[in-house]
Amino acid sequence: MRKIIKEENTLIEMKCDCCGRTMKIENGIVMEGVFSIDYPWGYFSTKDGEIDSLDLCEKCYDRIISENNISITRSDNTELL
Numbered sequence: 001m002r003k004i005i006k007e008e009n010t011l012i013e014m015k016c017d018c019c020g021r022t023m024k025i026e027n028g029i030v031m032e033g034v035f036s037i038d039y040p041w042g043y044f045s046t047k048d049g050e051i052d053s054l055d056l057c058e059k060c061y062d063r064i065i066s067e068n069n070i071s072i073t074r075s076d077n078t079e080l081l
């Protein structure tokens, strides 16, 4: 869950949607690993026109992937600054 000051488009708070822990933020930037997704459901889903948002801390992300034997595709990010 994200709280953003809309006038400034600045992130002021983010909590993990699994464990509820507040993540460290400095100057509107999350200072730790976070899995954030805003997924717009498509026409053939039962949620067409809706967007699901999810923020997970890295620890919860790793646990959910591991406990559920989810096969992920991980590749190198070649667009690092």
Ligand SMILES: [Zn+2]
Binding pocket: 016, 017, 018, 019, 020, 021, 056, 057, 058, 059, 060, 061
């Ligand atoms: Zn968490």
